[in-house]
Amino acid sequence: MINKNEYIERREKIYNTIDNNSVVILYAGASVKKSADESYPFEVNRNFYYLTGICEENSVFVAYKQHGVATEFLFIPEQNENIEKWVGKRLSVDDAREISGIDNVVTLNQFDSELDLILSRKRTGIEELDTLYLDLEPENLLDGFKTTKDVGQALILNYPWLKLKDIYKTIILKRMVKSSAEIVELKEAINKTNIGLKNILKKIRPGLYEYQLSSLFYYSIQDYDFSELSFPTICASGINATTLHYPNPKSFINDNDLVLFDLGARNNFYCADISRTYPASGKFTEKQKQVYEIVLKCNKEIIKAVRPGVTLKELNNLATEILAKGLMEIGIIHNETEIRNYYFHSVSHHLGLDTHDPSDRDLPLVPGNVITDEPGLYIKELGIGIRIEDDILVTEDGSYNLSNSIIKEVDDIEKALKFR
Ligand SMILES: [Mn+2]
Known part of the structure; x- marks a missing residue:
């Protein structure tokens, strides 16, 4: 778990970058309606979570900065015996204080009046307040249909002395650089992922349906410690693996299929x-092995190339070059430009919350960045789709593969599969 001192530090860093006489409001968001009286599971706004550690629907974080000093408030839903009979225990004010390190935790029924005191500049010392920061990421929906921009514009109408500024980029630039505590969290996520993959290696065989393996992965991480998926599992056999985000794992796995898991x-x-x-x-068949070794070589070369100062674009150019060279060597393509038919995504993205x-994506890498390394080749005419993806930490002098304990060599995979 991230310690409350780290949340305090994260907020300090934000206060150091924002204007004096300003107020920041961040919303946790609410779950989105599904159908009738059902909602989708609540997913907290990650920028709100990054700065508070709080995952409670409808919570709001407010901080104003005067003379270089920030005053903070956290508003959370009130505990209510009747509601809790249906939905279970809600976070207490004391717990919220302990998690976030914010002293001023108040229940939501006081939000409107407290916010009005601040925005109308009625508190002593905030008579000059003139700037309102919101997370204006365009798709930032508060409840499935109202954006923070809508909320901001409504507030500006009521408090016309405020000018609206976006704090989205300020926060995400901080999120790009992980602390040592965040690396521990990511390592544990990778460790759980490996538990699921090991179970897959024990069960995979021709004659299963793809969904039997994707659901085995979910069962494995739920069985381990009730973990959630980072994203819907991709399990794609044979030609299905040439669809990058193959959505519907309903196919039968045939004798000579490769099965791609993302x-x-x-x-x-x-x-x-x-x-x-x-x-x-x-x-692996001979042909599959040839293609697999090209992707694996590329995956390893990218790990070597990751270091401070390099950009994701440079990494992708290198990946494209290695994959093209490999396919030319085995005669699948005859000039470098044809690689676009067989590799058409990007080799890296940042990873975190x-x-x-x-x-x-244009910023050169710095120590503390965590990125993926995921070259792939998708050859429809051979029914082969291969992707090998690791999670890489950028260090002071190069890189460290956080997922280096998850096997990927041909020999290691074949050996593991022998003992099914
Ligand atoms: Mn990825």
Whole structure:
């Protein structure tokens, strides 16, 4: 778990970058209606969570900065015996204080009046308040249909002395650099993912349906410690693996199929994102092995190339070059440009509280960044789709593969499959 001192530090860093005479409001969000009286499971706004550690629907964080000093409030739903009879215990004010390190925790029934005191500048010392910061990420929906921009515009109408500013980028730039505690969280997410993959290696064989293996992964991480998935599991056999985000794992796994898995468990919201490709029969065919070795070589070369100063674009150019060279050597393509038919995504994205962690993809890497390394080749005419994905930490002088305990060598995979 992330310690409350770290949440306090994270907020301090944000206060250091925002204007004096400003107020920040961040919303936890609410679950989205599904149908009738059912909702989708609540997913907390990750920027709110990053700065508070709180995962309670409808909570709001407010801080105003005057003369370089920030005054903070956290508003959470009130505990209510009648409601709790139906939905279970809610977070107490004391617990919220302990998790977040915010002293001023207040229940939501006081939100409107407290916010009005601040925005109308009625508190002593905030007569100059003139800036309102919101997370204006365009798709940031508060309840499935109202955006923070809508909320901001309504507030500006009521308090016309405020000008609206976006704090989204400020927060995501901080999120891009992981602390040592965040690396521990990610390692544990990867560890759980490996538990699921090991179970898959014990069960995979021709004659199963894809969904039997994707559900085995979910069962494994739930059975381990009630973990959630980072994202819906991709389990794609044979030609299905040439669809990048193959959505509907209903196919029968045939004798000589490779099966591509792209999956991850999450740990306190930190997401693992791993891909592995296994031969259902237990042995790669010669052709499959040739293609697999090209992707694996690329995966390893990218790990070596990751270091501070490199950009994701440079990594992708390198990946494209290696994959093209490999396919030319085995005669599948005859010039480099044809690689676009067989490799058409990007080799890396940032990873963290989101699987595709928000980031500025043009910034050169710095120590503390965590990115994926996921080359792939998708050859429809051979019915082969292969992706090998690891999660890589950028260090002071290079990189460290956080998922180095998850096997990926041909020999290791075939050996593991022998003992099914
Ligand atoms: Mn990925």
